[in-house]
Amino acid sequence: MCLGVPGQIVSLVNPEEALAMVDVGGVRRPVNVSFLLEDRPAQECVGDWVLVHAGFALTRIDAEEAARTLELLEELGEMRGEPDA
Amino acid sequence: MKYVDEFRDPARARILVEEIHRLVARIPAARGRPLQIMEVCGGHTHTIFRYGIQQMLPEEVEYVHGPGCPVCVLPMGRVDDCVALAERPEVIFSTFGDAVRVPGSRKSLLKAKAEGADVRIVYAPLDALALARRHPDREVIFFGLGFETTMPSTAMALIQARKAGIGNFSLFCNHITIIPTIKAMLDSPDLQLDGFLGPGHVSTVIGTRPYDFIARDYRRPITVAGFEPLDVLQSTYMVLKQLADRRCEVENQYARVVRRDGNGPALAAIAEVFELREFFEWRGLGSIDQSGVRLRAAYAAYDAERKFAVANISIADPKSCQCGEVLKGIIKPHQCKVFGTACTPETPLGSLMVSSEGACAAHYSYARRTGSPTVPA
Ligand code: SF4
Numbered sequence: 001m002c003l004g005v006p007g008q009i010v011s012l013v014n015p016e017e018a019l020a021m022v023d024v025g026g027v028r029r030p031v032n033v034s035f036l037l038e039d040r041p042a043q044e045c046v047g048d049w050v051l052v053h054a055g056f057a058l059t060r061i062d063a064e065e066a067a068r069t070l071e072l073l074e075e076l077g078e079m080r081g082e083p084d085a
Numbered sequence: 086m087k088y089v090d091e092f093r094d095p096a097r098a099r100i101l102v103e104e105i106h107r108l109v110a111r112i113p114a115a116r117g118r119p120l121q122i123m124e125v126c127g128g129h130t131h132t133i134f135r136y137g138i139q140q141m142l143p144e145e146v147e148y149v150h151g152p153g154c155p156v157c158v159l160p161m162g163r164v165d166d167c168v169a170l171a172e173r174p175e176v177i178f179s180t181f182g183d184a185v186r187v188p189g190s191r192k193s194l195l196k197a198k199a200e201g202a203d204v205r206i207v208y209a210p211l212d213a214l215a216l217a218r219r220h221p222d223r224e225v226i227f228f229g230l231g232f233e234t235t236m237p238s239t240a241m242a243l244i245q246a247r248k249a250g251i252g253n254f255s256l257f258c259n260h261i262t263i264i265p266t267i268k269a270m271l272d273s274p275d276l277q278l279d280g281f282l283g284p285g286h287v288s289t290v291i292g293t294r295p296y297d298f299i300a301r302d303y304r305r306p307i308t309v310a311g312f313e314p315l316d317v318l319q320s321t322y323m324v325l326k327q328l329a330d331r332r333c334e335v336e337n338q339y340a341r342v343v344r345r346d347g348n349g350p351a352l353a354a355i356a357e358v359f360e361l362r363e364f365f366e367w368r369g370l371g372s373i374d375q376s377g378v379r380l381r382a383a384y385a386a387y388d389a390e391r392k393f394a395v396a397n398i399s400i401a402d403p404k405s406c407q408c409g410e411v412l413k414g415i416i417k418p419h420q421c422k423v424f425g426t427a428c429t430p431e432t433p434l435g436s437l438m439v440s441s442e443g444a445c446a447a448h449y450s451y452a453r454r455t456g457s458p459t460v461p462a
């Protein structure tokens with residue numbers, strides 16, 4: 001019910017209604033982006049990765065944070081073999 | 086990065102599983118019982134069963150499947166109300182796919198549809214509003230359910246309906262709110278939880294700040310978690326690390342979409358449309374104070390409960406159902422007397438067997454296939 005899926009905004013369909021076309025795993029869907037417009041206008045959202053849920057883009061996906069999460073995993077791997085503190 | 090495959094990498098998963106085993110060996114055996122971590126959200130329940138994550142972990146760590154599957158906690162009386170509304174000749178009744186299969190005391194919405202009621206499955210609340218525009222001579226009711234993840238979408242549909250002055254659209258509101266739910270779990274004498282995996286997508290909307298009381302007042306660790314297998318494993322590691330270090334904090338594993346303050350415009354849409362109900366009934370859990378929302382007076386014209394007579398009677402679950410005990414983690418799904426016999430995903434008796442996020446349905450679909458400590462891609 002609360003699941004969202006990652007997708008990328010490929011174009012704006014109707015800026016007035018904050019309607020964008022989003023590519024979700026190769027399938028294009030119209031998605032409402034009005035929850036993303038706090039800090040920038042709809043025109044600048046094209047290319048953004050977003051989390052899509054029930055017809056809306058709930059939030060942007062932050063590439064840097066995603067990379068950081070994966071880095072923490074790498075560090076965990078490198079720590080292996082060291083004695084426990 | 087596509088934000089999916091990277092978080093399913095089996096090599097990284099193996100490292101995490103090993104680290105979890107090493108870590109747990111350092112946690113003093115907790116009161117002679119397993120460490121219980123509740124995954125609040127049904128999406129996590131699904132991931133845990135689908136990838137067999139429980140089986141990868143040491144025996145001392147146990148997931149307790151929480152109440153965060155909105156379909157699972159839908160009370161029978163509420164389903165009966167839906168069916169009664171759907172059977173009105175002037176009504177087009179629309180809702181999400183999972184909701185139509187939940188058994189009521191007489192029938193499910195799907196059965197009502199087979200018998201002629203105009204029930205439509207929609208993907209989004211805005212699709213229901215589009216139905217109302219297309220059928221001005223009919224009354225379109227949207228049955229809205231779900232936590233704060235889904236609430237903003239419903240709210241926007243109502244805001245748009247009111248702006249456009251659409252008179253034949255209304256909401257039958259079954260939205261529920263996460264914080265009182267978690268609080269009820271913490272206050273339940275049946276449960277002794279050691280920590281939480283926080284609901285990832287709810288948190289994109291509400292942020293992580295509302296969980297502060299869990300660490301501060303209840304002294305329990307919580308890690309807000311994503312939904313891919315690596316996310317769940319890493320978050321479990323983070324909760325266990327807190328337990329090993331004797332820390333209680335709100336941590337955020339899912340920082341790629343969750344921010345401390347949540348999503349401002351989405352929260353504003355919720356606040357514009359909804360207000361708290363004094364109490365709300367949950368299947369299997371009974372009434373929980375301030376756990377549901379209803380429409381504000383300004384949106385009364387769009388409230389199906391005010392527009393149509395809704396019986397609102399509570400109806401006890403069938404005696405053979407043990408959904409409440411499963412929901413509270415007192416028994417495991419397969420320990421229910423009717424699991425896999427009278428109650429299966431094809432013919433669900435209880436609501437936990439309906440959605441793929443329900444503990445019983447997830448256990449039924451995946452448990453027999455797992456058991457090996459690998460993460461399928
Ligand atoms: S097996 Fe069916 S009746 Fe039993 S707890 Fe699960 S959903 Fe409820």
